[in-house]
Amino acid sequence: MKVVVIGGGAWGLPTAAELASRGHSVHLVDxxxxxxxxxxxxxxxRIWRIGDPDPRRVRLGRRGIAALERLQGFADAPLFRRQGMLWRHPESAAQLVRSARAEALDFELVAAERVPGIFPGLRDDGRDAVLLPDAGTLVADRVLETQLARFRAAGGRLSTGRYALSVERRPTSPRIRFADGTHDDADAIVIAAGPGAKQLLESLDLPAPLHTHLEQVVHFPTAPEVDGDALPVLFDGPRGEEPGIYAMPSLGVGYKIGLDGPLRAHSHDDTDRTPSAERTELLRARVARDFGALVPEPLDAQVCSWTDTPDGDFVLDAVGDGIVIGCGDVGEGFKYSALMGLVLADFVDGLPQDDDVLAYGIRRFGPAAAQHDFSEATRIGQHADRAASSGASHSHDLRGRRDHGADADPR
Known part of the structure; x- marks a missing residue:
């Protein structure tokens, strides 16, 4: 089968590599x-973790790390590390714990005064936390390099510098039209174009309630006596008007910290990735106040994009006529990267999907979704809010359950 994959990122590249490994003739366009x-x-x-307030995400997380371990067999160096994750946000931690228990996932409840012992130098701000052992850092650039090597070894073809404008349904085969006036026909087309997916979905008259944000992260050095690569990853949730942050070691680079909120909106032709001095200073001040193991002197700053959906969930579907879509990463797509290659390749091959994957179909969006207000971006832990609105209570008292040895055993 001839397959064209649009987008060579965290979902498109693994999909192209998997399809090529299955014997298809694959053309990857980025x-x-x-x-x-x-x-x-x-x-x-990037952060990887299995724990999540949404039990579906827990199940996908388990499959994701299994797919990553499979990919490790193709790599010469480690693709991920397991440092654990500290989740300090009582408002979503209650549902996180319920979800972990329901899915038999290991966790530990951490009283506020024990937080600096789990994360050296992290300020005790009076909030209890949850430690997720099955979490850590992805070596993201190495993951992409490994998938690219797989793709090339299987005979895949990569084209860069071509901008896909539209996808057309045709009686014989779908067609991609490019900005340079050329087109490609194929037996199947996979749309995994990140910020460019919205325009391609609209060309197919599919609901396209996608919105792309830009976000900024900053690396900081660790104190000389601290092994920065061994520090846990962190979600330090919002407190009142102060936004939350997420953080992780970048192996051999520094400790990376980002604000859990967009820098600004993004459009498909926006190539400005200039970091915001104001955002850098905001994060520097947080490091100076809260992170005793870090030196509050920024090493660098990076701006990247992510694509949001109205419900904060992915879009994964086969929409007929040989067209498969994988978009709406909602800022959490990379941790499922290796899995998404398998899932989207299975869609191309017409293999059955389970209910966890089928729940992300694009048909869940009605016409009203196109009018969604994206000024309030999806944030970490959002699915705990959704669980509450569907009847779950947030009354779970983390302070009343400090016997972390007992609670570490999943139930």
């Missing part, structure tokens, strides 16, 4: 090139 600075998938590190 406008700017693999791992380029304008892509959602650029940069040295």
């Amino acid at each position: 406008r700017y090139g693999i791992g380029n600075a304008l892509a959602s998938s650029s940069g040295p590190s």
Whole structure:
């Protein structure tokens, strides 16, 4: 089968590699090139975790790390590290714990005064936390390099510098039209174009309630006596008007910290990735106040994009006529990268999907979704709010359950 994959990022590249490994003739098209600075998938590190307030995400997380372990067999160096994750946000931690228990996932409840012992130097701000052992850092650039090597070894063809404008349904085969006036026909087309997906979905008259944000991260050095690569990853949730942050080691680079909120909106032709001095200073001040193991002197700053959906969930579907879509990473797509290659390839091959994947179909969006207000972006832990609105209570008292040895055993 001839397959064209649009987008060589965290979902498109693994899909192309998997399809080529299955014997298909695969043409991967990316406008700017693999791992380029304008892509959602650029940069040295990402967080991986299995725990999530949404039980579906827990199940996908388990499958994701299994797929990553399979990919490790193709790599010469480690693709991920397991440092654990500290989740300090009581408002979503209650549902996180319920979800972990329901899915038999290991966790530990951490009283506020014990937080600096789990994360050296992290300020005790009076909030209890949850430790997720099955979490850590992805070596993101190495993951992409490994998938690209797989793709090339299987005979895949990569084209860069071509901008896909539209996808057309045709009686014989779908067609992609490019900005240079050329087109490609194929037996199947996979749309995994990140910020460019909205325009392609609209060309197919599909609901396209996608909105792309830009976000900024900053690396900081660790104190000389601290092994920065061994520090846990962190979600330090919002407190009142102060936004939350997420953070992780970038192996050999520094400790990366980002604000859990967009820098600004993004459009498909926006190539400005200039970091905001104001955002850098905001993060520097947080490091100086809260992170005793870090030196509050920024090493660098990076701006990247991510694509949001109205419900904060992915879009994964086969929409007929040989067209498959994988978009709406909602800022959390890379941790499922290896899995998405398998899922989207299975859609192309017409293989059955389970209910966890089928729940992300594009048909869940009605006409009203096109009018969604994206000024309030999806944030980490959002699915705990959704669980509450569907009847779950947030009355779970973390302070009343400090016997972390007992609670570490999943139930």
